[in-house]
Amino acid sequence: MHFTRCLSHIVTTLLYAIQISNACTICTNESPEPIMYSPAPWTLKGTIYSFFLLPGVGIPLFGDLPVKAFPPLERQYPEAMAGTYKGFLGMIQVIRYTESPVGPYDELLIVPGFFTYPGPDGSNITNVRVSRIYVSQKYTAWNGRENWNIPKHIARFDWTTDAGGGESVKIYPFDTSGDSSESGPSEKPFFQMSFSPLLHGIVQIPFSTHLYGLLGVNVTLVQPPVPQGQDVYGAMVGTQTAKSVVPGQSSDKTTAGTINLSQAGGDGEETGFNAVGDEYYPNFWPGLLSTNVGLRMEDATITFSEPVVWSV
Numbered sequence: 001m002h003f004t005r006c007l008s009h010i011v012t013t014l015l016y017a018i019q020i021s022n023a024c025t026i027c028t029n030e031s032p033e034p035i036m037y038s039p040a041p042w043t044l045k046g047t048i049y050s051f052f053l054l055p056g057v058g059i060p061l062f063g064d065l066p067v068k069a070f071p072p073l074e075r076q077y078p079e080a081m082a083g084t085y086k087g088f089l090g091m092i093q094v095i096r097y098t099e100s101p102v103g104p105y106d107e108l109l110i111v112p113g114f115f116t117y118p119g120p121d122g123s124n125i126t127n128v129r130v131s132r133i134y135v136s137q138k139y140t141a142w143n144g145r146e147n148w149n150i151p152k153h154i155a156r157f158d159w160t161t162d163a164g165g166g167e168s169v170k171i172y173p174f175d176t177s178g179d180s181s182e183s184g185p186s187e188k189p190f191f192q193m194s195f196s197p198l199l200h201g202i203v204q205i206p207f208s209t210h211l212y213g214l215l216g217v218n219v220t221l222v223q224p225p226v227p228q229g230q231d232v233y234g235a236m237v238g239t240q241t242a243k244s245v246v247p248g249q250s251s252d253k254t255t256a257g258t259i260n261l262s263q264a265g266g267d268g269e270e271t272g273f274n275a276v277g278d279e280y281y282p283n284f285w286p287g288l289l290s291t292n293v294g295l296r297m298e299d300a301t302i303t304f305s306e307p308v309v310w311s312v
Contacts, residue, residue, distance in 0.1 A: 027103040027139045029154065029233060035142045038101040040245070042147075044302040046097040048249060049167070049195050051259050051294035053090030058287045059113055060087065066286055068278035069112050069131045072175050073236065074151050077227040082312070083115035086126055089217065092285070094169055094193065095302070096159075102139035106157035108171050108191055109133040117222050117242070120310040127222040127244070134173055134190075141235035148245040148307050149223035154235065156185040165201045166257075167296075168194040174231070176267060178275040182231035188267035190274070191284055195296055197257040207254035207297060209247065221245050224312070243307040251297035259294035261285075 027033070053059050065085055067075070074080040090113040097105050110132045119125035134155035135141050144150040155173040162168070170192040172185035212219050222244045229236025261283040263269065268280035283290050 025103045027105070027137050029138050031137075031139075035139055035234065037146065038139075038143050040147045040304055040306045042101055042304045044097050044101075044304075045099040046095050046300055046302060048093055048095050048251070048297040048300050048302070049193070049259070049294060050091055050093040050297070051292045053092065053111075053113065053285070053288075055087065056287060057289070058092075058285055059090055060286065065112055065131075066279050066281075069110065071132050071151055071153050072276040072278075073153070073180075073227060073229050079312075080151065080224055080227055081131075082224050083117035083129070085113065085115055087113040089113060090128070094171075097140075097302070100140065102143060103137070105140050106136040106159075106169075107133065107140075108155070108157075111221075115222070117224065118312055119222070120308060125222065127218060127220050129223060130221060134171060138233040138235040141233070142237050145226050145235075145237045145239065147243075148221070148304065149226050149239055149243045150221075150245075151223075151226050152235075154182060154231070154233065155190070158189075164196065166194060166196040168192070176274050176276050176278060180230050182229065182233075182236070186267055186274070188265065188269075188274075189263075190267050190278070192261075192263060192266060193284075194260040195257050195294060196260070197255045197296060201255045201257075201296070204253045204255050204298075206250075206252045207295065208250035210250070219247060221247060240311075241309050242312045243309050245307050246305040248303040248305075249297065249300055251300035253298040255296045255298070257294055257296060259292045260290060261288055261292060262290050 091111045093109050095107045109130050111128050114126050115129050116124050116126045133152050135152050136157050141152040144152040153175045155171050158170045160168045170189040173190045174182040176186045225239045228238030268274035
């Protein structure tokens with residue numbers, strides 16, 4: 001029996017090694033390599049742009065979250081949005097991953113704040129959640145949903161760099177045009193921002209998410225199950241259990257700056273809504289200013305732990 005278990009483990013390890021050797025490492029949505037499972041934990045490298053959502057400035061003092069807090073697919077399934085929204089503190093980030101287990105990709109994520117949700121032992125716990133997220137390729141979309149219930153969908157990211165060291169991005173989702181197959185990008189951007197470093201980015205300091213723990217902020221993400229989609233890439237895998245994951249971010253080259261969130265020319269500007277009902281706000285999110293204080297973390301190390309999994 002012991003020999004059989006050992007042999008099975010060896011075979012499984014060899015098969016996984018073969019998969020990794022054949023996996024796509026410079027991946028696009030047009031890459032012919034099949035989507036393969038890349039299990040947690042993950043360690044990635046990249047540049048992070050982030051700004052906070054605070055009470056009254058992105059975190060609603062009264063009322064509910066905007067419709068656009070959740071993707072169109074997940075909005076059709078109450079279990080994918082389950083939990084009681086508490087707010088407190090949130091964040092929006094744009095990340096350019098240069099290294100990952102599935103190759104380089106770009107990402108926009110929205111953490112609108114804390115939610116109360118049934119934990120592993122059945123009692124309620126209060127944690128942050130990624131409620132909406134876009135990535136630039138199918139391989140990370142599938143694995144993010146499968147590994148951690150991160151509700152990833154695909155988008156096109158258009159970047160520009162200015163002479164002063166600033167960066168701008170416009171993001172065109174594949175799921176905001178009313179096409180359930182998510183076959184191509186929207187005509188107008190769902191999100192756009194420009195980052196301008198203070199003092200041309202000369203002043204750089206270390207920064208890490210470990211600092212949140214010192215302030216009593218638990219960064220563990222608790223994610224409800226995600227539904228199965230019908231996208232053309234086969235990336236919208238569904239799950240049946242709740243999962244939690246501990247993310248980490250650190251950089252010795254962190255720069256403060258300003259983030260311009262003007263959405264002029266964005267999707268839904270003329271009517272107030274896009275084709276799937278996402279609200280248009282002049283500065284993307286209710287309560288946010290046109291100019292916000294933000295951070296850029298260059299040469300950052302990003303980690304995602306193995307998930308804790310439980311039935312709900």
